[in-house]
Amino acid sequence: MPGQDDTARTLLVLAHPALERARMNPALADAAQALPGVTLRDLYELYPDFTVDVRTEQKLLLEHDLIVLQFPLFWYSAPSLLKEWIDAVWLKGFAYGPRGVALRGKTLLCVISTSASAADFTPEGDYRFSLTEFLRPFEQTARYCGLKWAEPFVVFGEDAAGDDGLRRNAEAYRDRLSELAAQIARTLPTDG
């Protein structure tokens, strides 16, 4: 579906079980929502009992060009509700398999926040592997369903310190989103 006002439409899927206690994720979400054409899906607020409304979520996916998954890293992966959202919504016949072409050509961007530092994600660091490695399941999921994989947007612990850190990251995030959206809009067919 072509975007309006020459910009791509963005679906921001946010998964944070305790947003009320977090600093970085609310700031990022606020920055994203200031942009035009952004729809926020706050999963833990929408589905506190984990019963995801599949029809609604699929319809929203169809209506957007850029899919953003924003979450804090828990145990090298996403909070469980985001996984449930993927499991329940990205179904055969919709996201993959015969006639499963709904997501083809869209772009997937992962936005990760972590209190760990960049150094932890090196062969010498405590976590031994890079974030690129930890995010392979998401990357492969995207490619398998025909989505373009955008370079993830990551905020490490040392980047988030202080109000200054918050503001800088929020701005960088906003720029990244609008740049991606504009880029996608250029490739979309225009209908006058």
Next chain:
Amino acid sequence: MTVLTQIFVYLAAAVVSGPAAKRLGLGSVLGYLVAGVVIGPHVLKLVGAIEDVRRASEFGVVILLFLIGLELRPALLWNLRRAIFGLGLAQMLAVGAALAAGAVVLGLTGREAIATGLILALSSTAIVLQLLDEKGLRRGPVGLAVFGVLLFQDLAVIPLLAFLPLLAVGGAAAVHDAEAAAHGINLIGDWPAWAQGLAVLGAVLALVVGGRYLTQPVFRYIARAGLREAFTAFALLLVVGAALLMQLVGMSPALGAFLAGVVLAESEFRRELETDIEPFRGLLLGLFFITVGAGLNVPLVLSRPVDLALVVLGVMALKGLVMFGLGLLFRGPWRDAGTAAVALAQGGEFAFVLLSFAVTAHVLGADLAALLTAAVALSMAATPVALTAWEQLARTPARAGAEPVNAFEEETPDALVIGFGRFGQIVGRVLTANGFTTSVLENSVEQIELLRRFGRRVYYGDGARLDLLRAAGAERAKVIVVAVGDKDKATEIVEIARETFPHLKVLARAFDRRHAYELLDKGAHIVERETFEGGLAMAAETLRGLGWRAYRAERAARLFRLHDERMFEQLRPLWGDEERFAIASRESSPRMDDLLRSDLERAVTHTEGESEEEAKGPDPGAFGC
């Protein structure tokens, strides 16, 4: 002999013979027949006016047809059209012709042979359906085919009454005599044919319209008054009324009752009707079989035993063989065709009526009629034996697993829901939405009314009545949901369900904690306090209203549920003891706080850790920020 003695003799005969015969594996019918012979005028001479008693007990057949009608919604009746008008007509013609041919061979005149053939082609609705019922075959494919044939025969009796006098040698006078005998209370016998046809049509129409629109308000009126005997009386009144109406226009009373049953099959009071009338059917049919036995002309049997035996065997063999052929022709498996053939091989109760009528009409001689009457009675007695023998013969182990096709609306619900108010409705709707069949009983007329407007079918009745539970399918269902609002009633139903239907899983709605313990004590498998989940959901919403995020509020509610369930189990042994129960509940609240606090800590370490945690190094389970 006084009326009381008579009643005593008949009841005693029924009590002694029915169960005994059943225990011997012969079916109650044979027992009743034998008992009839024993108490009859030729052996113990305990009974007087057999004919009167039999005429009264024939009403059992009428009730039987009414009950069958109740099980058949009009749409299902339409499905049976092939069995009724195809197989039924074929049976009548083919069997009649075969029997007539046999009669000619034995030296009867053509007219006598035709009359004999047609009269003996009829089978006994009462005996066959009772037998099939006892053997659990009535609702299967055999039962359906046989029922179709029997229904057609029932329809054919009236035309037969009109046709038989035409076979008379005496001509017009005989016809007139016969009509006078046949029509009894038929009010419209003298009308021209077209007027008679219109009258019949009108009567059927009156039955349908009256049954559909007039009975409901009366049922509701009685249900509100809560008078059970009035319900029974009205049910019987309906049957008698329908039978009478049909008789007035010259149709068979049984047909009238059957139609009334079909019309009322859609009614929410159907189960109550069924349950109330059932005992009358059983008693009257038993009585009917006894009178058939008592009416057997024993001296005749003893004086011409060989002749009689040959006639009985010949008739049954011919009827059976032709029917077997028809069964195969109508594409039945040979085993089913055989069962139907053996089941229908006897002469029917209408044969008694038609035979004496044929004598009045100068079609058959009195001696011949007496012989045939005895033969019919003996063939009735032979049927249970023949059917049991056939079953032994045709038995194969594979058959045990085969499920019969269920064209009758036999209720095989997955779940029984008792009480369909605010609570039961939710349960029922979720079950139905997920493809499970439910059978619902509700005892508030207003509630049934309301639900009917939403297009839901619910039956009227008190869930604590064992017979109604059974009629609703308790024997075949897997679970029962006791969702009534009345505490004591719920406990009572749980008790009944556990005692009588041990296979049922019992889920019960509890009024409060105390009631929940009581229900568990009575054997309920699962109890649910009626306000608990609602209160919990409201608590979560309130937390959200106070500014909490949905997931946190949801978890708080779920943790409370977990804690409460634990406490519920732990305090169960104390539930009779008020004092200790109160102390124990108070002691449990710190544990509840503990549970909530530890969950809160989890959320904190996951998200807020940065400043303090940084010193200790990264925390992979709580990376978020």
